[in-house]
Amino acid sequence: MCGIVGVVANGHVNQVLFDSLTVLQHRGQDAAGIMTCQQGRFFLRKSNGLVRDVFRTRHMKRLLGNMGIGHVRYPTAGSSSEAESQPFYVNSPYGIALAHNGNLTNSAQLTQDLFTTDLRHINTNSDSEVLLNVFAHELGKQVHPLSAEDIFDAIRRVHRRCLGGYAAVAMISGYGLVGFRDPHGIRPIVLGKRDHEQGTEYMLASESVALDVADFELVRDIAPGEAIFIDLEGKVHTRQCADHAKGHPCIFEHVYLARPDSIMDGIHVYRARMRMGERLAEKIKRERPNHDIDVVIPIPDTSRTSALELAQHLGVTFREGFIKNRYIGRTFIMPGQQLRKKSVRQKLNAIDLEFKDKNVLLVDDSIVRGTTCKQIIQMARDAGAKKVFFASAAPAVRYPNVYGIDMPAAHELIAHGHTDEEVGELIGADWMIYQELEDLISACREENPSLEGFDCSVFNGEYVTGDIDSHYLARLEAERNDAAKHQEDEDNAVIDLHNDSSAD
Ligand SMILES: O=P(O)(O)OC[C@H]1O[C@H](OP(=O)(O)OP(=O)(O)O)[C@H](O)[C@@H]1O
Numbered sequence: 001m002c003g004i005v006g007v008v009a010n011g012h013v014n015q016v017l018f019d020s021l022t023v024l025q026h027r028g029q030d031a032a033g034i035m036t037c038q039q040g041r042f043f044l045r046k047s048n049g050l051v052r053d054v055f056r057t058r059h060m061k062r063l064l065g066n067m068g069i070g071h072v073r074y075p076t077a078g079s080s081s082e083a084e085s086q087p088f089y090v091n092s093p094y095g096i097a098l099a100h101n102g103n104l105t106n107s108a109q110l111t112q113d114l115f116t117t118d119l120r121h122i123n124t125n126s127d128s129e130v131l132l133n134v135f136a137h138e139l140g141k142q143v144h145p146l147s148a149e150d151i152f153d154a155i156r157r158v159h160r161r162c163l164g165g166y167a168a169v170a171m172i173s174g175y176g177l178v179g180f181r182d183p184h185g186i187r188p189i190v191l192g193k194r195d196h197e198q199g200t201e202y203m204l205a206s207e208s209v210a211l212d213v214a215d216f217e218l219v220r221d222i223a224p225g226e227a228i229f230i231d232l233e234g235k236v237h238t239r240q241c242a243d244h245a246k247g248h249p250c251i252f253e254h255v256y257l258a259r260p261d262s263i264m265d266g267i268h269v270y271r272a273r274m275r276m277g278e279r280l281a282e283k284i285k286r287e288r289p290n291h292d293i294d295v296v297i298p299i300p301d302t303s304r305t306s307a308l309e310l311a312q313h314l315g316v317t318f319r320e321g322f323i324k325n326r327y328i329g330r331t332f333i334m335p336g337q338q339l340r341k342k343s344v345r346q347k348l349n350a351i352d353l354e355f356k357d358k359n360v361l362l363v364d365d366s367i368v369r370g371t372t373c374k375q376i377i378q379m380a381r382d383a384g385a386k387k388v389f390f391a392s393a394a395p396a397v398r399y400p401n402v403y404g405i406d407m408p409a410a411h412e413l414i415a416h417g418h419t420d421e422e423v424g425e426l427i428g429a430d431w432m433i434y435q436e437l438e439d440l441i442s443a444c445r446e447e448n449p450s451l452e453g454f455d456c457s458v459f460n461g462e463y464v465t466g467d468i469d470s471h472y473l474a475r476l477e478a479e480r481n482d483a484a485k486h487q488e489d490e491d492n493a494v495i496d497l498h499n500d501s502s503a504d
């Protein structure tokens with residue numbers, strides 16, 4: 001779940017890209033990059049780090065042009081090396097830059113095909129470099145000069161070749177900005193516009209919140225399988241490019257990934273989280289009509305919205321018992337278990353008087369590895385709680401994610417192979433309650449019943465692209481478990497290859 005953004009405007013786009021990446025920071029904290037285009041020439045700055053650290057004034061000054069794309073990265077393939085930060089670039093045909101959110105599930109096969117059939121070289125282990133090269137190869141089959149229809153034809157063939165989750169923005173030098181979304185619409189992408197005296201300006205972004213900060217208004221989501229091309233005159237062309245598009249957006253966006261102030265696939269993430277709280281309160285009432293909960297306490301930040309609603313529907317006091325250090329980012333998307341574990345304690349601190357001699361219900365949006373809840377429950381006990389109950393606004397996460405969330409290894413998931421009760425014991429709770437999957441789905445779908453469904457694979461093990469089997473999962477687990485990733489990052493620490501024209 002990286003963050004992507006692309007803009008075509010009437011003036012320089014560097015600042016608007018920077019501002020948008022800053023509000024997409026929650027989607028990736030490892031690396032950031034911006035590539036702009038002026039009179040056919042690309043300018044790139046990308047590096048490991050947060051947006052505010054990667055771009056200095058000297059970089060901003062060199063990012064010239066009225067068209068550009070940006071990326072914040074949370075690695076889900078390859079390594080965390082700077083060489084795999086995005087946007088990626090290829091010089092042929094025309095010069096193309098691309099930023100990608102998601103994960104291709106057939107990138108190993110595609111890499112081979114690109115080499116043996118398309119005669120193209122992939123220099124990293126990033127699936128995003130693969131996606132860019134497939135797009136470039138398919139675009140190269142069209143005759144010069146390109147029409148909008150030629151670009152859509154190329155994307156049609158990208159959809160036929162690439163499997164998995166992908167939302168992407170790409171710049172074609174001399175032509176314009178392209179955005180496309182995989183035929184299942186697993187990862188999100190929206191179109192926004194802003195009126196300007198010299199003509200309308202357009203933005204494509206992972207979440208609508210990126211539009212808000214730059215005063216763009218939300219036009220709509222890009223539909224699953226659809227592509228949008230905005231040419232250099234600011235004319236918008238759209239086309240459905242998938243043979244069989246069927247929307248299955250990732251439900252985990254609504255649980256945790258997205259910002260609550262975003263609107264995604266016609267659903268206010270904030271409202272969906274409120275409804276998750278309501279549904280969970282109903283379940284608690286059913287299962288424990290005579291509960292003895294004294295206070296409901298959220299685990300900041302993401303669970304706040306659902307926890308407040310849960311408390312209200314339960315008729316129990318809501319209190320902020322944990323204070324979040326505002327300078328520590330999201331722990332789940334940090335690389336490496338050691339860092340994640342340490343950061344939970346740095347991030348959250350208990351206010352003892354909210355716990356002392358009380359039966360507390362702690363609410364989190366989800367439990368994945370159990371890193372957060374284990375420590376939090378202990379903190380609640382240390383603060384003097386009598387009983388500690390734990391509620392998760394999402395069902396148990398029991399299966400790996402293959403579409404752009406870094407949960408590759410089943411054995412790292414605390415609920416894998418365990419019942420809900422066993423998870424409660426493992427995390428040290430006096431009672432454990434999970435949301436039902438059908439309640440989560442109805443909480444999200446209520447606002448947009450026309451949605452065909454969601455990708456719920458982390459909860460039910462059903463992978464909507466239909467190409468995931470036990471061999472695939474075994475290989476993914478071997479390649480991307482914590483220890484393997486650590487090794488790959490070490491290996492990549494020194495040797496990088498850049499096409500960067502603007503060195504430090
Ligand atoms: O079981 P785990 O592996 O710990 O993962 C789940 C936790 O991680 C996330 O919080 P995070 O700190 O990333 O972000 P937040 O501040 O948005 O809640 C999520 O909100 C849960 O609290």
Ligand SMILES: NC(=O)CC[C@H](N)C(=O)O
Pocket residue numbers: 001002003073074075076077078084100101102103104126127128404405
């Ligand atoms: N989280 C993502 O969307 C990651 C994009 C891409 N797979 C990468 O690892 O860089």
Ligand SMILES: [Mg+2]
Pocket residue numbers: 299300301302303364365372
């Ligand atoms: Mg959290």
